Amino acid sequence: MTALAFLRELYSLDTLDTRFTTPSSAPLKSVDERPHKPIGRDVKTVSGDVSPSRWRTPEFYFYALVFLFCVPQMYWAVVEVSQPDSPNYSKYEHLLSPGWLFGRKVDNSDGQYANFRDNIPYLAVLVIIHPLLRRLYERVTLQLHESPAANGNAKVQSVTAEANLRLQSRVSFDFYSALVYIAVLNGFSTFKILLILYINFKIGTLLSRNLISAATWIFNIAILFANELTEGYRFSALGEAISPIIPAAASWGRFLDSHAGLNPRWEVLFKITMLRMISFNFDRYWSLDRSRAGSPIEKKQLDPAALSERDRVAMPAPASTYTSFRTYVAYILYPPLYLAGPIVTFNDYISQSMYRAPSITARRTTLYGIRFLLTLFCMEFLLHTIYVVAISKSSPDWSTYTPFQLSMLAYFNLNIIWLKLMIPWRFFRLWALLDGIDPPENMIRCMSDNYSAFGFWRSWHRSFNRWTVRYLYVPLGGGPGGGTGKIRGIFNMLLVFSFVALWHDINLRLLMWGWLVVLFVLPEVLASMAFPRSKWTARPEAYRVLCGIGAVVNILMMMAANLVGFAVGLDGLMGLLHGIIGSWHGAVFMFGACFALFVGVQVMFEHREEEKRNGIRLKC
Template identity: 55%
Template sequence: MKIKDLFKVETLDHRFEPKDSSPLPTARPSRWNTAEYYIYYAAFLTIPILMFKSVHDVSQPSHPGFAKYEGLLEDGWIFGRKVDNSDAQYRGFRANVPYLLLVAILHPLLRRGVEYVINALGKDSGGVKSVASVNPNTRLQRRATFDVVFAAALLMVFHGLSAAKVLLILWLNFQIPTKLPKQYVAVATWTFNITILFANELCHGYRFAEIAAFVLPPQTTLAGEQAEAGWGAWLDGYGGLIPRWEILFNITVLRLIAFNLDYLWSMDRRAGDPLEKKNLDPAHLSERDRVAVGASSSDFTFLNYLAYVLYSPLYLTGPIINFNDYIAQSRYPLPSTVHSHPSPSDPGRTRIVGYKTIAPYALRFALCLLTMEFVLHHLYAVAISKSHPDWSTYTPFQLSMLGYFNLHIIWLKLLIPWRFFRLWSLLDGIDPPENMVRCMSDNYSVLAFWRGWHRSFNRWIVRYIFIPLGGSQKSGKGSGWRAALNYAAVFTFVALWHDINLRLLIWGWLVVVFVLPETLARLAFPASKFKTRPNAYRWLAGVGAVGNILMLMAANLVGFAVGLDGLKGLVEGIVGNLGGRVFFVAACATLFVGVQVMFEWREGERRRGVEMKC
């Protein structure tokens, strides 16, 4: 593999691999060797260095604001620099990377060891079989059993005695599709799971001490003083590595909803096997067919349900895979995963075919991890934003770059765990979709951004919320308002799912509002009117894309970084004087250059036969 191939989207996820390498009909000739793009190259060789330097300068002990956030820094390991480990979410992952890597290696090896022993015990039926040669239904049963046993042990390690609370919620959810009449399943599923989201937050994970205080009257000593904490507090003391299990349970709620609705929709096709009706080979299903009909009605058992919901590599953060796809891949492994397959030249031997997918993916994960370490050791953007700084001590350029690198660190802190757990899943034989297929700085469309940011969640939303609500309603009376309401419902759920607070609700509604300008611009300036003037349309689209980028940065800074008040302080510091306004114009020109490079990068993908919606 060439180095440049490592950064292609096809390397991240085989789902983007074209059927052939022929350019798409819409692909245009390359502009990389034109005079226009040589000007862009000059900008790319100089401006990113200045961007990095601006935040590096304010991250020095000599800067006046350093003393205010110095307490948020820790000793680092790169060139004697301190490390900005102030983000609690990423700090927990970073501290446990060595242990997680060990588990990610041992878990697939343990599964293969168990499978080998089971096959060896049955060698009287024709010798020790390869994993892939086992009957698909037998393979599914073995995988599901192993997944449940391993998940039960991991659940105890993660949550201690609180694992019982998780299992109780799972059992209650399973009763909805299996016990209720069909017409009540959808409403009951949404009501139960949204209630669980709120209850988990408001009841603080149902601590045993609070349950004990509610069930039993407070105990007092003979002196009339309240007794020390009783059995409830004692039970809370065995909370595992992640005592606050409710914080990470949101991702499990998505799988609970997916299982119930997949089960509900499977009832409509019980009259016949859809695979037989469509004459499909179950061993070579497309992703669309795996997601829609990959599981039969007999697969919706409690064992398979637990195996899916608690699947260890994807339990904590995802990516999200629906039940149908999990069952289909458990029966028939995809070529993109590490599995033994009969060798074409020698049927008696087996070969590993997934390494061509997994090795480059693992290398990209390692590069992202090292990039994050380098950034946290040299740019203290997160610590500065958390220290309630005096924004007037920073120049407009420094303020804008603090916001920009804050967003990049947010992107990396989400990307790294997602890619780690997907890598673990690939090693174990299940291929979920890649969550982030574009760099944060490689987005210019609000709609496309949300298709590529937490992509598996976006696909989940489309399947289980957006389409059932009616989709975008592109035609018909009142379709525009209906589409707007659907988007509002979707992003309200997304905001509440992330966390129940006003800041994220504002973020969700801002996204809906910011979708509108892009939609109106596409209607006012359709590409069909510029067929004879492609460059004019590209430059016009570039101007609109700059506005989109500014809106995306604003929405995400509000939702995930500095909040609404912090954003106001940043904006006032940037455009509060003439020099700041001049800088803002220069920044927009820089974004325009970046957008033109993004356009051409996507044209390069089309020339390779790759078509993406993000």
């Protein structure tokens, strides 16, 4: 294999996640160890809506020149303002830490990513030990199960019996390892977590069917707010409240709080756990109807070991798994995905626990691990050479920067946000793959490869997007096309993004982000209604240019929304905008930036057309 072929395989969508190259309705019967082509897609049969390749046309040769000129300039503009002799360096120097690359300091000032980065050595050890202990446990339990055969007893196991044995083994190991894991992470706060889980379990299993849905949402939303407002129900606060009755309670409370594990703020990361709690209750809620119609696997004569991804998610798990508190805890607190996800539904977790997903192969997992390490090094390289996070945190004098520097500070700030989220997600997904569970990949596209607000939302934190669609957007009524359906869909999106914003953090800034996302989706919806593709079939080139102009506007609005929500806030955004377009020079630069974005959008269009030529159609 040549180096170029290896790189193509390494950065292929199939290596990232077979869900991108396999239709969700296609059964996964076998996946071999060789480089993979899209499964279930005929790459020779290309739809008529796919255009001929433009890569080797004069237009795209010109675009390549624009890339060669602009991209180095973009990066160097931020490097220049990150030097010790830059005007604002003294304001943010205290936020920098000793580094290990090029003799430079590292910008480790983002608390969220720093918490992950500083613990990488310990997490790496855990990723090795946990799957090894799993294999040892499974070997022991299998030997115990097969022991009667040594006495001459005839033993014929069906596929279902073997699957149930595998499920019992995995659930037992997950249950006990999860208890140890959260005890180390959360100390005495583990009891708070288990109490919340127990109440939610009872809501999903004891209440009548017509109450489960409303009770689940009310309880979990209440917990979301209560966790935040009480800062995780501090034992010291509870002790002081009852100290008039029990004088020693206050000192006991302080003692318990001082033994809160490696992660005392358990409530911050409990938001991911809450999503799995809702998933369990609703999967059980929907199973009550489907169980009356009989087993869909038997009715459709499906192979349970090779279900499609859609069937793994939608088909009810065995009824006994919904009534087992141990299985419920094993799923909710599954160690590889406990802290940050990605999110696997309960049905999918049970299906993969019974039958190993054919998409998990040694070669694909190895390539995924190499890709993760390269991404981690890319982040290290950026944090050592550009200090955009520290600059934005130091409230600098924006007037000391040129419009080009300001725009690049904003742009690379968003890239750092993308990387700081993607790296932990991929790390924990890699851990799950090594442990035999294939969760969805959270990031499809590079942050700089998005031009549609809808597509961006689908490809950013994808497992969360799929969760909101399944458990929130569709139950609300979704967004059927046409007339009042569009209005209803937009209203539902407003509700969804309000929930998403509050789920991230209960503050006004993120709520504004959620509303801005919906507001900025409106032009895309209206434009798609005013300029349907079907009316431009005779003028495809004109339509491509028109879509490119609209995409540039979309990109600017998405950047603004994400800067408000996750980086500099509304005041910081206004300061950046004033510095960029507050002068004639800035206005000229903005025109040039829009042209560069237009070039980038055309490359994005062609990249997606190339995917279609290979039989891959992603809605992003």
